[in-house]
Amino acid sequence: MQVRSxxxxxxxxxxxRFSRSGGPGGQSVNTSDSRVELSFDARRxxxxxxxxxxxxxxxxxGRLVDGVLTVTASEHRSQLRNREAALSKLITTLRRASGPPQPVRRPTSPSARAVQRRIADKKHRAELKRQRRLD
Structure with a gap:
């Protein structure tokens, strides 16, 4: 499965790893191990x-335990669908983690016109409130 070039x-x-999942199913004899844990050793x-x-x-x-990333899936009643969901979660997590860093945001200041507009709006709002007051 291609994660990144x-x-x-x-x-x-x-x-x-598979285990019993909580949720629907009750105490039936024919229960299945539908919860899926998928682990990937990123360090080795x-x-x-x-x-x-x-x-x-x-x-x-923060998510690794001895360099191992573990993802779980138990949303579906079927083990096969939970396997697909766990694999999808793992690939998405690895794509985000191994991607290039985001560009650093350069701080900017508001334009003079934007500052004037903001102050004018504040003065207008204050005037409305002042008119509502009883003297």
């Missing part, structure tokens, strides 16, 4: 290029 996620890099994966690895580890520092 130069970064292809291989099936061998993923670890799947050979498919993650070094520059992207550093960026990913830095941006996901």
């Amino acid at each position: 130069g970064f292809v996620l291989r099936e061998s890099d993923l670890t799947w 994966s050979p498919s993650l290029p070094e520059p992207l690895r550093e960026r990913t580890l830095e941006r996901l520092a």
Whole structure:
């Protein structure tokens, strides 16, 4: 699965775990393990290029446990749909984390005309309130 150019996620890099999901189903005998946990070892994966690895580890520092990113899905009743949802969440998270940094915002100041308009609006509003008052 293509995450980003130069970064292809291989099936061998993923670890799947399945467990009972809460929600509908009750105490039936025919229950299935529909909750999915998908783990990806970002620190040791050979498919993650070094520059992207550093960026990913830095941006996901709060979500990683020993360099492993884990995503869960239990929205659907079917294990197959939860597998697809977990994979989609993982790819989205990795795309955001390995993407280029956002450009730095250069602070700007409002134009003189905008400042004048703001002050005029404030004076107008104050005048309206002043007229409503009882003397």
